[in-house]
Amino acid sequence: MKKVSLKAACVLLAGSFLCSSCIGSFSLFNGYEKWQCNMTSNKYVNGIVGLILQPIVGGICLTVDAVVLNTIEFWTGSNPLAANQVKTVMGQDGRYYAIKTLKNGYEVKSPTGEKTLFIHNANNDSWSMTQNGVTKEIIRFNADGTIQATLQNGEKLNVSNDEAGVMQVREAVYNENCYAMR
Structure with missing residues (x-):
């Protein structure tokens, strides 16, 4: 039985992290891929240029996405490229x-x-x-978990943050519009 070296195990572990999209949307790499597929109207030219650019530009985009941008997105909750x-x-x-x-x-x-x-x-x-x-x-x-909705007439309405609250706001807007028509 062959021994698996520590370097090979680290590469496999790092590869498994890069292949999972659990920490971000990989927006830089996906944007590059979209551009690469649509850079010209000829799919063969796109394929040839893609073969040339993919190892360099694709690798850089994937690395920057995985190491920097997706980490920022994971911890802040917002995508820096959005x-x-x-x-x-x-x-x-x-x-x-x-x-x-x-x-x-x-x-x-x-x-x-x-x-x-x-x-x-x-x-x-x-x-x-x-x-x-x-x-x-x-x-x-609101701090207590409710939502304060402002109606068109300026009236404030506090509702729960769930489906019942949405229905309350809909009813208030509907009633407001019905009275405005009279």
Whole structure:
């Protein structure tokens, strides 16, 4: 029976940690892979360039992701590369909206170019909406585990942080809109 050297055991152990995504999303490496697959419209050119770049650039991206970025994401709960990513999402109205991830929230750009900001305030654990220069607090997480929702008329409503609380807010919004129509 052959003895397994300590170096081989360390390499296998390190490889098992790198192959598991339990500590992060590997966003740098996944972004590089997405770019590599879509750098040209010709899949054969992408494959050839990928064979050249993958050992060097892919290895660097994977190492930086595994050692630095995923560790930061694991301990802080936020992805350092998530800021300034833009995704296009279809709204309930059938139109497409561009959603940009910010360090402390989101920027939603409508098809007409209007921007709405949803900003998280870490000091008081609240989310606010800014539209046309007007900022309104939407929700605040209270220390006792409840949520303070702000309705359109400015009224504050404290609800539990569960499905029953969501239903209370829905009913309040529905009733507010029904009375406004009368």
